[in-house]
Amino acid sequence: MLDFLHKWREKRILSRSPYTDADWQQALSRLAFFERLSQEDLHRLKRMATLFLHHKSLESAGGLNITTELKLVIALQACLPILNLGLDWYDGWVSVIIYPAGFTPIHTEMDEYGVVHEVRKPLSGESWERGPVVLSAEESLDGGIIDGHNLVIHEFAHKLDMQNGVANGMPPLHRGMSAPQWSKAFSAAYADLQHRIAHGKSIVIDHYAATAPAEFFAVLSEVFFEQPRLVHQTYPAVYQQLAQFYRQNPLNV
Numbered sequence: 622m623l624d625f626l627h628k629w630r631e632k633r634i635l636s637r638s639p640y641t642d643a644d645w646q647q648a649l650s651r652l653a654f655f656e657r658l659s660q661e662d663l664h665r666l667k668r669m670a671t672l673f674l675h676h677k678s679l680e681s682a683g684g685l686n687i688t689t690e691l692k693l694v695i696a697l698q699a700c701l702p703i704l705n706l707g708l709d710w711y712d713g714w715v716s717v718i719i720y721p722a723g724f725t726p727i728h729t730e731m732d733e734y735g736v737v738h739e740v741r742k743p744l745s746g747e748s749w750e751r752g753p754v755v756l757s758a759e760e761s762l763d764g765g766i767i768d769g770h771n772l773v774i775h776e777f778a779h780k781l782d783m784q785n786g787v788a789n790g791m792p793p794l795h796r797g798m799s800a801p802q803w804s805k806a807f808s809a810a811y812a813d814l815q816h817r818i819a820h821g822k823s824i825v826i827d828h829y830a831a832t833a834p835a836e837f838f839a840v841l842s843e844v845f846f847e848q849p850r851l852v853h854q855t856y857p858a859v860y861q862q863l864a865q866f867y868r869q870n871p872l873n874v
């Protein structure tokens with residue numbers, strides 16, 4: 622019965638969707654890496670993005686005007702990682718705060734002497750545990766360029782990671798997946814990246830991935846969806862774990 626009600630509500634939201642084919646086309650034209658998706662996947666993704674926009678609150682900051690194009694570009698990229706997982710993976714929070722370009726958060730950090738410093742640095746995105754996702758509009762719109770950088774996927778990967786507590790680079794794994802195998806694959810790749818950077822060896826993975834295991838998972842998720850071959854060639858065991866977790870195989874290997 623509850624399932625029936627849930628489906629009925631979804632159907633109603635979808636039938637009242639304000640987004641036209643032209644709106645979707647315009648948004649998708651910015652997302653080059655979506656071209657590998659089948660028509661069926663694309664259809665499911667648009668449905669999920671419509672439900673995402675119904676349930677989440679997109680809020681502007683810094684005087685930004687949130688256009689339909691921006692909404693759809695964010696929702697489509699946010700939903701790609703959970704296409705085969707379900708929208709409930711983003712339960713527990715509602716707000717997506719969007720700034721025009723890089724924003725300057727004011728954070729306080731306490732050092733080892735107990736002194737609290739105010740830290741100000743321009744950022745393009747943030748994810749708060751049980752709180753909002755904060756995005757730069759400019760970088761969200763440019764996310765579809767295939768360069769291995771994708772702000773929206775990065776921040777939403779943190780959200781998935783936080784589904785089992787603090788972001789530590791390991792989201793809740795599905796039945797049949799192995800936590801030791803995940804740790805082994807990710808720890809080895811993380812150590813390798815740090816080693817390569819420390820020794821000045823060239824590597825195409827963004828060095829930011831080496832700053833924390835949570836960042837490694839978020840950055841490798843960006844590359845997994847945009848340039849899957851790069852992950853597969855550099856860290857094949859990580860590719861396998863990500864394919865199992867996201868239940869997607871962007872390379873079709």
Ligand code: ZN
Binds near residue numbers: 775779839
């Ligand atoms: Zn991050």
